[in-house]
Amino acid sequence: MHVIAKTREPAQITAVALKAYARIADAWALSVREAAGLADMSESTWKRARKPDFAGELTKDQLLRLSAVIGIYKSLELFFSDPLARSWFTRPNAGPLFGGSRPIDAAVEGGLPQILAIRTYLDALRGGA
Template sequence: MHSAAKPRQTVTQTPDMNAVALKAYGRIASAWGLSLKEAAALADMSESTWKRAKKPGFTGDLTKDQLLRLSAVVGIFKSLELYFSEPVARLWFTQPNTGPLFDGSRPVDSAIDGGLPHILNIRTYLDALRGGL
């Protein structure tokens, strides 16, 4: 049984979209207290690229994976801000976690190690917590 192929959804990236995503991500990385190395790895960039990318006027392109990572991280941040009060919302991503996705490691480390699929799993996990599912 063959299922009909779904049409590919493409998102045309614009410099404005990249700038907004990078600005939001930079603010989140700062709010979470991520190191340069952590912020770069989470965004799937080299440290030197992240240093350039977080400055206003960055004209480099983001890969689809990078843009999806930034978008998912924004979603994680929003879920944490809605679900937890301060300071837990800001500390949650960088503290050891015994939850089912983390096995005692920090969510930031598991997100870096697991890449985009795990970042999306964390977002889904938090959305489920927030939604009471």
């Protein structure tokens, strides 16, 4: 019984994470290139992964990225009103992590460490720290 749970769990986790991430990519109006880069996938893999019948697996890095992006999305939705919450990630930002670039560009270029730094930054803003 334990083995069955282990084999189904990753597929279920992947499906839920990809569904949530696809919704976020749409909400933020990310291009295919941006969404694929943020998830550390090729554009063709992202196009397949966003379909409900995707049967591929994600790496731990990719799952962590998606999880962190979901956290970023939640923080933005809680911290800002709707128009800004939806556009913050794709607008130039003078904040310390971005130096005038867009958070999406910093996240794609910096990979998982930068994505996690952005999430921590937003969590600190939200928490008043």
